[in-house]
Amino acid sequence: DAKTTQPPSMDCAEGRAxxxxxxxxxxxxxxxxxWYRQIHSQGxxxxxxxxKNNETNExxxxxxxxxxxxxxxxxxxxxxxxxxxxxxxVRGYSSASKIIxxxxxxxSIRP
Amino acid sequence: xxxxxxxxRHEVTEMGQEVTLRCKPISGxxxxxxxxxxxMRGLELLxxxxxxxxxxxxxxxxxxFSAKMPNASFSTLKIQPSEPRDSAxxxxxxxxxxAAGANVLTFGAGSRLTVL
Numbered sequence: 001d002a003k004t005t006q007p008p009s010m011d012c013a014e015g016r017a018x019x020x021x022x023x024x025x026x027x028x029x030x031x032x033x034x035w036y037r038q039i040h041s042q043g044x045x046x047x048x049x050x051x052k053n054n055e056t057n058e059x060x061x062x063x064x065x066x067x068x069x070x071x072x073x074x075x076x077x078x079x080x081x082x083x084x085x086x087x088x089x090v091r092g093y094s095s096a097s098k099i100i101x102x103x104x105x106x107x108s109i110r111p
Numbered sequence: 112x113x114x115x116x117x118x119x120r121h122e123v124t125e126m127g128q129e130v131t132l133r134c135k136p137i138s139g140x141x142x143x144x145x146x147x148x149x150x151m152r153g154l155e156l157l158x159x160x161x162x163x164x165x166x167x168x169x170x171x172x173x174x175x176f177s178a179k180m181p182n183a184s185f186s187t188l189k190i191q192p193s194e195p196r197d198s199a200x201x202x203x204x205x206x207x208x209x210a211a212g213a214n215v216l217t218f219g220a221g222s223r224l225t226v227l
Contacts, residue, residue, distance in 0.1 A: 032213055043202050043218030098167060099216060101154040
């Protein structure tokens with residue numbers, strides 16, 4: 001499975017868009033990009049995933065570059081409740097493909 | 112659905128005691144994962160099952176750890192004997208492999224283990 005690189009921390013003003021980058025330069029053709037977040041002391045929560053196309057749901061948007069070597073998670077209007085650690089993961093189809101969490105990005109939202 | 116159910120939520124035990132953590136996955140899910148989280152090591156994958164069969168247990172720290180999934184609705188993670196360095200939050204997660212190959216995990220609330 002491809003490895004990912006994320007900045008250890010970021011901050012964003014409340015009400016502004018939070019853009020969290022992820023580098024996955026070794027991603028292969030059948031690997032999805034997943035984003036999860038973990039709010040303090042809770043289990044990780046799924047946000048969004050994508051393969052090639054950009055994706056949007058009620059929580060966030062996922063922008064994947066054309067070469068698929070990087071992606072950006074966008075929280076359009078960040079609130080204090082979005083303060084969490086955000087994990088970017090790539091994983092392929094195979095049942096033997098592990099889901100490995102890296103160290104993620106700690107996002108702080110400023111009031 | 113009640114989501115992934117883990118028990119106990121908190122466990123405090125003494126070194127050398129046996130600890131059993133339990134997990135009920137979401138009905139219909141065909142994958143089950145056990146993770147451990149500490150400040151020092153982050154979220155570590157211990158083992159995962161597909162259709163009740165262990166697929167990869169390479170993350171299990173040592174022989175003191177064992178995991179079973181006797182049926183599709185129940186799994187246990189056992190530590191015997193427990194040691195202080197096993198203190199951590201243990202998460203269970205389940206998922207259903209989608210038709211297009213996506214595999215989205217739903218996590219339980221975790222079991223916080225403290226070994227004195």
